Every structure is written in structure tokens, then in C-alpha cells.
Amino acid sequence: MDPRKKNRGLYECEITEKRRLGPGVFEMTLAPFTADVRAFQFAMVGIPGRGDLLLKRPLCLFDTTPGKEGEIKILVKAAGEGTKALKATPVGTRVEVAGPFGEPRDIPGEHIAVVAGGIGVAGSYLFAKQNAQRISAVYFGSTTRWDDEIYKLLEELGTPARIATDDGTLGRHGPITELLTEADCDAVVACGPPAMLERVYKITAGAGIRAYGSFEARMACGVGACRGCAIPAKPEKASGKEYLMVCEDGPVFAMDVIDWERYRAAGI
Amino acid sequence: MDPRKKNRGLYECEITEKRRLGPGVFEMTLAPFTADVRAFQFAMVGIPGRGDLLLKRPLCLFDTTPGKEGEIKILVKAAGEGTKALKATPVGTRVEVAGPFGEPRDIPGEHIAVVAGGIGVAGSYLFAKQNAQRISAVYFGSTTRWDDEIYKLLEELGTPARIATDDGTLGRHGPITELLTEADCDAVVACGPPAMLERVYKITAGAGIRAYGSFEARMACGVGACRGCAIPAKPEKASGKEYLMVCEDGPVFAMDVIDWERYRAAGI
Amino acid sequence: MTNLSITINGIEFRNPILVASGIAGYGTEWDGLCDFEKLGGVVLKGVSREPWAGNAPPRLAETPSGMLNAIGLENVGLDAFLDEKLPALEGLDTVIVANVVGRTVAEYADVCEALDKHDRPAALEVNVSCPNVESSGIAFGTNINTLTEVVSACRAATGKPLWVKLSPGVSDIAPFAATAVDAGADALTVANTIPAMAIDVESRRPVLGNTYGGLSGPAVFPVALRLVHVTAHAVDVPIIASGGAVGWRDAVAFMLTGASLVQMGTVLFSAPAAPEAAVTGLAEYAERTGFKEVSKLVGALINKG
Amino acid sequence: MTNLSITINGIEFRNPILVASGIAGYGTEWDGLCDFEKLGGVVLKGVSREPWAGNAPPRLAETPSGMLNAIGLENVGLDAFLDEKLPALEGLDTVIVANVVGRTVAEYADVCEALDKHDRPAALEVNVSCPNVESSGIAFGTNINTLTEVVSACRAATGKPLWVKLSPGVSDIAPFAATAVDAGADALTVANTIPAMAIDVESRRPVLGNTYGGLSGPAVFPVALRLVHVTAHAVDVPIIASGGAVGWRDAVAFMLTGASLVQMGTVLFSAPAAPEAAVTGLAEYAERTGFKEVSKLVGALINKG
Numbered sequence A, B: 001m002d003p004r005k006k007n008r009g010l011y012e013c014e015i016t017e018k019r020r021l022g023p024g025v026f027e028m029t030l031a032p033f034t035a036d037v038r039a040f041q042f043a044m045v046g047i048p049g050r051g052d053l054l055l056k057r058p059l060c061l062f063d064t065t066p067g068k069e070g071e072i073k074i075l076v077k078a079a080g081e082g083t084k085a086l087k088a089t090p091v092g093t094r095v096e097v098a099g100p101f102g103e104p105r106d107i108p109g110e111h112i113a114v115v116a117g118g119i120g121v122a123g124s125y126l127f128a129k130q131n132a133q134r135i136s137a138v139y140f141g142s143t144t145r146w147d148d149e150i151y152k153l154l155e156e157l158g159t160p161a162r163i164a165t166d167d168g169t170l171g172r173h174g175p176i177t178e179l180l181t182e183a184d185c186d187a188v189v190a191c192g193p194p195a196m197l198e199r200v201y202k203i204t205a206g207a208g209i210r211a212y213g214s215f216e217a218r219m220a221c222g223v224g225a226c227r228g229c230a231i232p233a234k235p236e237k238a239s240g241k242e243y244l245m246v247c248e249d250g251p252v253f254a255m256d257v258i259d260w261e262r263y264r265a266a267g268i
Numbered sequence C, D: 001m002t003n004l005s006i007t008i009n010g011i012e013f014r015n016p017i018l019v020a021s022g023i024a025g026y027g028t029e030w031d032g033l034c035d036f037e038k039l040g041g042v043v044l045k046g047v048s049r050e051p052w053a054g055n056a057p058p059r060l061a062e063t064p065s066g067m068l069n070a071i072g073l074e075n076v077g078l079d080a081f082l083d084e085k086l087p088a089l090e091g092l093d094t095v096i097v098a099n100v101v102g103r104t105v106a107e108y109a110d111v112c113e114a115l116d117k118h119d120r121p122a123a124l125e126v127n128v129s130c131p132n133v134e135s136s137g138i139a140f141g142t143n144i145n146t147l148t149e150v151v152s153a154c155r156a157a158t159g160k161p162l163w164v165k166l167s168p169g170v171s172d173i174a175p176f177a178a179t180a181v182d183a184g185a186d187a188l189t190v191a192n193t194i195p196a197m198a199i200d201v202e203s204r205r206p207v208l209g210n211t212y213g214g215l216s217g218p219a220v221f222p223v224a225l226r227l228v229h230v231t232a233h234a235v236d237v238p239i240i241a242s243g244g245a246v247g248w249r250d251a252v253a254f255m256l257t258g259a260s261l262v263q264m265g266t267v268l269f270s271a272p273a274a275p276e277a278a279v280t281g282l283a284e285y286a287e288r289t290g291f292k293e294v295s296k297l298v299g300a301l302i303n304k305g
């Protein structure tokens, strides 16, 4: 068996802690989860007690304590039915979690700008933590100010943090990508909404900076079996493939591999 | 509008209390519920948070405090998926309840024996309470001994209580219907499993005693609209009807109205 | 304020939400729980020429996000319907649609003819999913010839708007829709319940007395939505959607796909207040998205790509 | 100890639980999460003569107790399937069934012929729900003539056991079942996903890139159960059930109704351990109810009345 597959598993986790970190955003600690986790990997998390919501939800591994007493933290934004139900689930409830999934991709570069848009911080945080020495700065933008705890967490990373909010309630007033134009870096890793990713792609492509993005897609299996999480690729940059699978080939892709036009049309 | 229909309504109740009364059996207090309730009437209780379980469950109104500050108590046996989910629902949860439904039938008689088999006590209790002067005795049988509280509740009714358990852990060892053969009464009202009801019918028919039973059927509406809760009747005793509706015409029927053969075949 | 009213076949509905046939009984059973005067209208329980006793119990089974029913179209029959049931609705300020069932073409036609003379039903909805006793019990609506016969006969029997409620269990609904319209349907209800079954593994028997039943509820919504989409492309008459709608989102989806009216059925059992809430939610959606008239939502789906 | 094994078409399955096509990829993707060696077997992702890229995303949508997929049968094509995918399963001790798809009768036949030469697939399952490009895109399996053609061609191309996976969206599945058997099917898989649709009311667009998708999951179980019941009465070949099974109770129900094998699909997404748990539950049920061999459960339904 492929060694990466040996690392993954099916866990019957308990929700051991829950706290708010921002508007509609909460952090959940799940244990036991004993596997090693690499940045931008994700787990498929079931919605407990909801027989009508079949599919597990893909959620980044925000933080991790591996090993025997292992636990993971996830950051969830109450978006639709499932994440809202998860938000309402009390501590102590058991949740089925499968993972970690996703290709643990190495990002080359010595001065990497990490860009997080809103809930995108869920994936970016662990990358910054695991690669602190190579991070030039963490850029975190959100529509409005989040709770103090999240900014404290970012500060504790020991890398410079740049903050923006769309409504100006904290940091620069406006999109976080505006700060990026001033960035001094040799690579960018971005995690956030599609429009932000595309903006990052345009800025970096213009400046000749290598850019990577963590992409989202609706998933069923998370393991490359169902072919549900397709994202349109430029075949000439993707070994001839029209589609890549976010769960298997991603979720992080070099941004120039994506066929942005077909991606936008899909309205994922 | 029919005055009975004026009394009923749709309530967004809170579970204010929950306690165990027997093996797999718990009592739940729901408020507010302001309507008047007559014995053997029932409510349709939704299963909160379970989008996959559509139908409300018909449950007898075990006890009631009507009026402005009104509440109801229901006695639930964790039988299938829905009642098990209800059992797991914590105090404080909101539950949609519709009712009270069912024909508030008058039982003629001055020495009425009330027979409750297992969870059948949920319906019998209120009848005994509301008609204490006319009750010769309450007969309560169960497979095994329930918790002390239930026997205390029966004792507090002030009517004689006769107890049996199938396994002999309390009272007479064997089916409760054996005690009934010694009963001194002019009418019997029974609530319990189909086999018990049929046994009561045979005993009373032989002795020339008027017998009534509270019957169960799968329900969707509870109000006579869907025609789902049909029970086979003897047309000559039921104004020519082949079926009666448990929700609208019952749930209490004179036992000689039932077509016992077709009822048994249905395996309700 | 959004204009919620919809007019089809010359009938004005105050809003597009109706209660489906078989759910609302004869219109009075839900009194005190669901206020039909807040809705566009109510389709009454199917009525046959003679009274029908219905199927042996059990008649209901719950399934994941759905339910099965095998009521067997129990109903009081035409005489009691005309003499007792319709008069009881005299004061009810909402559009009443009668639903017609039969075992033979003649039975359907007789019921239509009798209802035609009564002024209350604004339209007649013909349920063609009944088993045809003259043709080995196959549903009228799953065969092009019997569908033509029954719709033509009903058309000849009434001048009232004629809705034909199609069966979902066909390979391609488009030719059935076209056939019904050619035979005189003024509108199509899409669709009835999907044939299905449940088994009790402990008794090793079918749950339903009738073995088979019809699946309804949210489980079937995605199937009904596609059928509405296909039908809307196949015919030009108004479409009335039925199948699994539980709230305003489903109602909007049905309308965008091409339905002028949306019937809600099974959801009344889980939430009798749902149809009224759907009206409110629909109004809010239209307001928010700039539709001054909900009628403009009909068919306003933007195609992919 | 109950004997869980089932033999059909001369193939012995250690138990009746299989993973359905399209769920298990090419057999290795679920490694570490779902142990196929505990199951009767695995049906691999449908394979076509040339590689297929699949449909534009989104390809998935969740629905009440169900899901839609419009993957578009993305697959690596015959060459890679033979050269890379099948060899990777060499050490996997479970029955492997290949699933065959095509756009023309010739494509189907070519794939069957090539797979016939490979010793690993114990049987070939033909998915006849693919759109027929030579006949305006209608699925092969919803027309008696094209069904006959495709099954006959596959039959001529292989000596391996041939399973035909029927489409559920037909008025009456019985004649389709009989047709497939007459054309050479050794067993029938009943059934594929049900055509359906989802809409995003905020964007006013269909959710799926392909507009329509196939409904699967517990929502469709009651429909599949009835189709198995109807098919079991229509033909004498073994039946493999597919549609919404999530646990042992559903597996037992399918078997009582007439299925020899039960495929589980969508449930792997919610609970990858479900198929294995179903095997355990099935064994317990058989033990408890006195069935020494689960094969005796097949068709052991007691009729009503």
C-alpha cells in the first residue's frame, strides 16, 4: 500500500472543545486522531445525527497534535445546512472523521507570502506554522473583524502578520490582495474564496511570482474514487488532463495549471 | 368550526423535564401546551433535528396541566428510530407538537376496569385520573418490573392497582389479563399491544362485559385527512364502513366493532 | 411589495402555493392547524363515482426523508362529495380544485361531468395514476393510448379547466405530457408519487397491506424537479409542480424550472405551517432578488455554461 | 455459524455484499478505510474504449437523504485499465467485476472483448444507462431495441458472466429485464441512479455542470426495492440489487425480495465501514432467524394476506 494511504484512517472522534473565533466561525477540537498531518491536508467530517445529510464535509486540518494522544483542530464557518448543524453540535458528541486526505505538496521558495481570505485561514495557519522560517508574512483578510483569539494565534506564529478587513474594522480597509501588491516574496500560497484566488493569480502572474492556491470543490469520497471534485485544468500544464481532482491532486495547485475561465463558469 | 377543532393547535414546545419510568420508558414534560385534554387523546410529536424522519409520532397525553401555563407529559417507549432519537434529545430542545387529537369518547359504566399493558399505561393513566370515582381497579402488566415511580403514580390515583409482570419481578407472575378474569366490573377499557387487546376482547365478550380498546396505527396527519390510520371494522357495526380511522374515529373503539381477523392479518 | 398572485387557465390564485391532493382531505380536516386561506388553493382528496373503501392496512410507511402511502384512494364517492363535502367549504376563501379518480374511462368521465355542474371547483385535476381495471391493472397514465382515452373523455365531460396529473414512472415524460395536452389538458400537474416498497425484515413481509405504495416527500424532490424541467420544455400549457417541496427554496426552484404553481403535500405531516411559511419565504426571495411579480419567476432559470 | 457465501454464474462470493461501480474507483482508492477483502467483491469504475474526461463541474450535489452525481463516467480508458489498474489489484483477495460503458454498440463490444481476455474480472457488468450517441443521446437501457443490440453485442464478445445493469427510469422494468435476459444476460443489476436535478436558487442556475444527474442513496432505496421485487418475478437469472442500501436491514430486505447480491454505493461516502458492518449484521440476522445459509434468504419474502 502507498505509504500516504497507510497514514490515513477512519476515526470515531469526540468533540472535546469548541470555541468561537469569529463571526459564524468556530474552532472544534476532535480526538482521537493519531495520524500525521501536513499543511493543507483536510479531513472529511460527518454531520452527526443528521441522516438526511449524507456527505461528509471537507475541512482543513487547522492544527494537529499527532501521536497516541493525538487530536486535531478544525475551523468551521457555518455556511450551509451541514456546517450550521455542526456548529449546533454539543461538546461530547461523536463525529465520524476520515483523513488526512490531499496531496502534501511541497511549496518551493524562501520568502513565501501566505494569503488567507476569511475561512481560508483554516488551511493557511498550519502551513505557516510548519514552515515558519520560510514565511515572509501572513496576510489575513476578512469581511469584518474576527475575535481577538485568531489574531493572537497568528501573532504567536512569529511571522509578520498583515491584516485587512473589507469594512475597515481592523487593519487595512479593503481586500487583503491590495496588501499583497507590496509583498516582498518569491512565492505565494493562497487559501480563500475563488475570486480572491483569481486575483492573487493575476497579481503574481504579472509580477512573475510562483503562486499556489488551495481550491475547493464539492466532494463525496475525498480519496480520488468518485471523480466528483473535478476542477478544470489547462491540459498542456496538467499532463494532458482536462480536469484535476481537488481531493487527490490537490487541494493545492500551482495556479497556472487551472483553466480559470472554465473554473469561473462552473461557479463552484 | 367544529368546537373540538378549536381546542387543538400546533405548538412549538420545549422539553422542560425528562425522567426514566421503566426499562426503555421515559416521561417527557413539554410546554407550552394550553389546550384541554381528554383521556386517550393523543398528540403528534415531531422528532427534532432529524430531517430524515418526516412523520410525527402519535403519543398519548399521559398527563396535562391545561391553561395559560399549560404543559403536557408524555410517556415514551424507545421502540424504533424516532422514539430512540426522542429519548436522546436533551432537555431544553424545541419539539413541534400538534394536538390534542382523537375522539374524546365517553365510556359508560360505574365499575370500570382499566387495563394497561406496558406502554399502554400512557393512555390509561389519564383516563383513571379523570374518572377516578368510576374505576373499579387499574390493572398494569409489563414484561418486567418498571421503576418505583410508575407504581407510586398509580397508587396516588386512589383507585385499587393490580400489578403483574411476565417475568414475575413484581406482582402476579404472568399476563395481566389473567387478573382480569377475576375482575368485578361493568366495563373494561384496555390499552396495550394488539394481542392483549384481543385477549381482553375474548374474556369480556365471554362474560358479557362491554369492552373498549385504545388502538394503534401508523399515522401521517392525525386529523382524518390522509386516511392512513385505517383499522378494519365490521361494516354492520360501523355504519357500513370497512375501515375506521384510528385518529378520527378512535383511538378508543368498542371492541366488537373491530374485525379482528383482518386486524390480525394486517399485522399493524 | 411583491405581487404574489398567479393566474392560470383564467383562475387567479393569491399565491402559487397549493396543498396537494390526498393531504388536505376534503378541506376541513386541518382546521386550526393549517390556514388554507393564506394559500393559493387546495386540491381535495381524489373522488370516484362510487365510494371506495381503500386498501388493507398498514397504509403508511416512513422511509429516509420520504414516506410511502397505499391509501388506495379511499373516498366518500361522488354523491357524498357533492352533498356534504363541497357545501362544507362554502365559507372557505381559497381556490378549490377537485381531484378525479376512476377505474374505467367512463367512471372518470362521469365524475367530471357531475363536478362540471357544481360551481365551486375552479378546476378539475385528473389523477391518471389509478390502475385501469379494464386493462390488467396498469395505470392509465403509463400508456399513451389509455392516457389519450381518459383525458379526451374528461375533456368532453367538462368545460372547467382540466389539469392532468402525470405519473412519474415513465421512461420519458415528454410524450406523455404532449399526449395529455393534445387530448385537451389545460395544465399538467407534475407529478404523482413514485412506485416503491418497504419490507419489515423481522416479519419477512411487505410493510404495506398493498405491498407497493407511492413514495413522496423531500426524497423525491430532485426527481420531480427534473420532470418539471423536461415537461416545461415539452409543452406550452402551465405546469403545477408536485413532489417533495418543503419550503420556499423548493418552491422557487420549481418555479424557476417552469412551474406556475407548487403543490405541497407530505410536508404538512411534518410541519403543517410549512405552506404558509413557504409563501412568506417566496415573497422575501422575490423582493430580495428584484422580482416585482412572482409570476416572472416561472421559467426564469439561467442555463448552465 | 451461518454460511455467508453466495454463488452465482459459477462465481463464489464470500458474502453477498459488494461495492457498487463508480464508488470504489479502480479498487485501491479506499485503501486503509474500507477493506474490500471482507466483502463479497467490488465492481470497478465503468471503463470505456477510449479515456473519457467526464462532465464539467460541479459534478455532485447533496439532496435529502440522497445525492446527485453527474460524473460523466470519467475514466482512464481501456488501455490504462488493462495496463495499470487491473494489475494493481493482483494481491487483492476479493471478487472483481468490471463495469463496461460506451457511446456506441461497437464501443461496448470492444471493451467486453478486451476484458474477456484478461483473467481477473470474474464478470462484466454492462451499464446500459449511457447516452447513445447514435440515437439522439437516449440511454441504451430505456429502449427495448437498443437494449437488445447492446446486450447481444456484449454477449457475443465475451464468455465471462455478463451482468446487465438496468436503468430504473422506465414505465415497467419487467420487459426490459426479460429483453436483457433474452439477449444473453447471465444476471441483472437492479438498478442504476434515477435521473434528477438540483437548482441553486441564489444563482438561479442548475447546480450540476451537466444540469441533470443521477439520484442515489437511502432516498431511492424504496424505489430500488420495488424494482428488485418486480424483476425477480419477471426473470429467472440472479439479481444484484443496487440503490440506497446502507446497512444489514436493507441488505436483508433486498435479498428477501429476490436479490442474490447487494451492492452498496453512496453509503461509503457517509460511512466507509458500512459494507463491513452490513456483513456482520447480515450474519447475525441469519443466525437469529435460523437461516443456516444466507443464500436461503434470497426470495424468502412472505407475501401479504
Ligand SMILES: Cc1cc2nc3c(=O)[nH]c(=O)nc-3n(C[C@H](O)[C@H](O)[C@H](O)COP(=O)(O)OP(=O)(O)OC[C@H]3O[C@@H](n4cnc5c(N)ncnc54)[C@H](O)[C@@H]3O)c2cc1C
Residues within 6 Å of the ligand: A042, A055, A056, A057, A058, A059, A060, A061, A074, A075, A076, A077, A078, A079, A080, A081, A082, A083, A084, A119, A122, A123, A215, A216, A217, A218, A219, A246, A251, D061, D062
Ligand atoms: C479541501 C477543502 C478544505 C476546506 N476547508 C474548510 C475549512 O477548514 N473550514 C471551513 O469552514 N470550510 C472549509 N471548506 C469548505 C467547506 O467544505 C464547505 O463550506 C462545506 O462543505 C459546506 O457545507 P454545508 O453543509 O455548510 O453547505 P451545504 O451547501 O448545505 O452543502 C451541500 C453540499 O455541498 C458541499 N459544499 C458546499 N459548499 C462547499 C464548498 N465551498 N466547498 C466544498 N464543498 C462545498 C458540501 O460539502 C455538501 O456536500 C473546505 C473545502 C474544501 C474542498
Ligand SMILES: Cc1cc2nc3c(=O)[nH]c(=O)nc-3n(C[C@H](O)[C@H](O)[C@H](O)COP(=O)(O)OP(=O)(O)OC[C@H]3O[C@@H](n4cnc5c(N)ncnc54)[C@H](O)[C@@H]3O)c2cc1C
Residues within 6 Å of the ligand: B042, B055, B056, B057, B058, B059, B060, B061, B074, B075, B076, B077, B078, B079, B080, B081, B082, B083, B084, B119, B122, B123, B215, B216, B217, B218, B219, B246, B251, C061, C062
Ligand atoms: C393513538 C396512539 C397513541 C400512542 N401512544 C403512545 C404512547 O403514549 N407512548 C408510546 O411510547 N407509544 C405510543 N404509541 C405508539 C408510538 O406511536 C410508536 O411506538 C411510535 O410511533 C414508533 O415510532 P418509532 O420511530 O420508534 O418507530 P419506527 O418503526 O421507526 O417508526 C416508523 C413509522 O411507523 C410508525 N409506527 C411504528 N410503530 C408504531 C405503532 N406501534 N403505533 C403507531 N405508529 C407506529 C411511526 O409513527 C413512524 O411513522 C401510540 C400510538 C398511537 C397510534
Ligand SMILES: Cc1cc2nc3c(=O)[nH]c(=O)nc-3n(C[C@H](O)[C@H](O)[C@H](O)COP(=O)(O)O)c2cc1C
Residues within 6 Å of the ligand: B220, B226, B228, C020, C021, C022, C023, C045, C046, C069, C071, C073, C099, C127, C165, C191, C192, C193, C215, C216, C217, C218, C220, C242, C243, C244, C245, C263, C264, C265, C266, C267
Ligand atoms: C397520503 C397521501 C395520499 C394521496 N392521495 C392522492 C390522491 O387522492 N390523488 C392524487 O392525485 N394524489 C394523491 N397523493 C399524491 C400527492 O398529491 C402528491 O402528488 C405527492 O405526495 C407528491 O408530493 P409531496 O412530496 O409534496 O407529498 C397522495 C399522497 C399522499 C402522501
Ligand SMILES: Cc1cc2nc3c(=O)[nH]c(=O)nc-3n(C[C@H](O)[C@H](O)[C@H](O)COP(=O)(O)O)c2cc1C
Residues within 6 Å of the ligand: A220, A226, A228, D020, D021, D022, D023, D045, D046, D069, D071, D073, D099, D127, D165, D191, D192, D193, D215, D216, D217, D218, D220, D242, D243, D244, D245, D263, D264, D265, D266, D267
Ligand atoms: C459518484 C457515483 C459514480 C457512479 N459511477 C457509476 C459507473 O461508473 N457505472 C455504473 O454502472 N454506475 C455508477 N454509479 C451508480 C452506482 O453504482 C449505484 O448503482 C447507484 O449509486 C445506486 O446505489 P447507491 O444508492 O448504493 O449508491 C455511480 C454512482 C455514484 C454515486
Ligand code: FES
Residues within 6 Å of the ligand: A218, A219, A220, A221, A222, A223, A224, A225, A226, A227, A228, A229, A230, A245, A246, A247, A248
Ligand atoms: S471527492 Fe471523490 S474524487 Fe475527489
Ligand code: FES
Residues within 6 Å of the ligand: B218, B219, B220, B221, B222, B223, B224, B225, B226, B227, B228, B229, B230, B245, B246, B247, B248
Ligand atoms: S393519520 Fe391521517 S387519517 Fe388518521
